[in-house]
Amino acid sequence: MTIKDLHEKGLVLFDAISGSRAYGLATDTSDTDKKGVFYLPRDHFFGMEYIPQVGSDRNDIVYYEVGRFAELLSKSNPGALELLATPESCVLYRHPLMELFLPEFVLSKQAQTTFSGYAMTQIKKANGLNRKMRTPEPEERKSLLDFCFVPDKARTIPVRNWLAASELREEHCRLTRLDHTRGLYAIHYDPADTFGGLTAGDQIRCSSVPKDSPVVAYLFCHQDGYEMHCRRHREYRDWLANRNEERYRVNEQHANGYDAKNMMHTIRLLEVALRLFQTGRLEIVSDNRVELLSIKRGEWSYDDLLARAEQLIRETDAAAAISDLPAEPDRPRIEKALVGIRDVLYSGT
Incomplete structure (x- = not known):
């Protein structure tokens, strides 16, 4: 199953521009990422060929099967929640059945853990670029x-x-x-x-x-x-082959030892979580473009960014403690919406 198959067979339920262009953080060099939701033909779903996700080689285009999407929503996955909150200006197609996934079903205090946890993982990942840039693996793998x-x-x-x-x-x-x-x-x-x-x-x-x-x-x-050397050598060679040269050039110029674009989106994600608990709404368009783009340009030290992230996590924890949002997503209602969608999709097949 390919992305082309999804479109040609009319399997797409939701199609949207994602990433920097959806967050209001695009620049002249920004790529256009896409995410969406699809459903499997009846034989695939009831048979032995369940496919949870279809994406491009660079992973800049990703579509989730509707069941997988519902599962991610029930777990407060940041990517799935943000996809559901895509601004209308970035929505390319929305099947009416997608309206069954209501925000009140999926927004909860559980996002406090998932957003903060994902952000801290990305912070460590961003700093890991330093090792690749400053201590490259040799051309030949050791024996x-x-x-x-x-x-x-x-x-x-x-x-x-x-x-x-x-x-x-x-x-x-x-x-x-x-x-x-x-x-x-x-x-x-x-x-x-x-x-x-x-x-x-x-x-x-x-x-x-x-x-x-x-x-x-x-x-x-x-x-x-x-074995560790072999793994690092393989990861380094893969990174070298697939890295975004423009992004690498910026990171090399600022020489702060982190992936600047990654860190920008990490801080952005924490700000989204904070606004969620302050307002009860998930709004992914950033109101802090100037500061976030300065992070992307590498104008912050890693220590300052880490301190900023920790501050945002503390503020998010405090806001979540007094938020009126439920403790967890309403899994029964998410499941009911999913069953309803599948009933309609497969009723005529």
């Missing part, structure tokens, strides 16, 4: 052998260095496991035979040895460190 060490009294020596210092060749080494240990192996050496090396791809190469084969040293393999 498992780079994470193997030989204990030597109170220290460890990289196994490559140990081999060189001992004037031994890796291909003449055999490894045997040591019982009741993790990552520790005995090294046996036989210059008259060749065994293929200490590792085989991403695994330690172990083999049997004669009972009287002497142990020349022990080898420790830091498998967890190797």
Whole structure:
């Protein structure tokens, strides 16, 4: 199922411009993001091909299946709630059935936790860009052998260095496991035979040895460190291949060690939550454009932004405590609305 399929088969229930253009924060270089809601053909829904979400490769266009959308609303998911509150100027299409999801069903004090929690997660993610920018991963991924060490009294020596210092060749080494240990192996050496090396791809190469084969040293393999390196290297290469060059250029210029656009939307999200508990309405168009765009330009330090976020969370907590909103979304009424939508959609099929 593709985005093209959704439109050509008339499966779209809600279609809207999202992101900066919906929040009133667009600039000349802003992309046009889209989000929406669709429903599955009857055979897909009742069969074994349920598809909860359809999106583009860059994830700048995302459509939620109506059941998944209802589920997200019942959990006060910030993205789903903001989609429901899209300003009319950004709504491209709204099926009349979407009117069954009323704001009073979904707005609740539960948003205090979900909005703040999501914002703090994004703050950490934004700062994580610093590592990618300042400590890039090498072009070539390290091998498992780079994470193997030989204990030597109170220290460890990289196994490559140990081999060189001992004037031994890796291909003449055999490894045997040591019982009741993790990552520790005995090294046996036989210059008259060749065994293929200490590792085989991403695994330690172990083999049997004669009972009287002497142990020349022990080898420790830091498998967890190797797997972490592989994950970081993969994430870095993916980021390098898919990063938004204009966004990267801005972040590199301000040199504050965070993703400025990410932080702008984090502060914006917390301001949306605060207004929700102050007014009882979810309004996503920002009334703080000047300050938010200054964050996007990287004019704030990370510490100042963190302090601003923590202040907004405290204010949101205080506003939520005296808000008239219910404690949780009205799940039975959300479910009833969903059932009603499906009844209409599948009644003629």
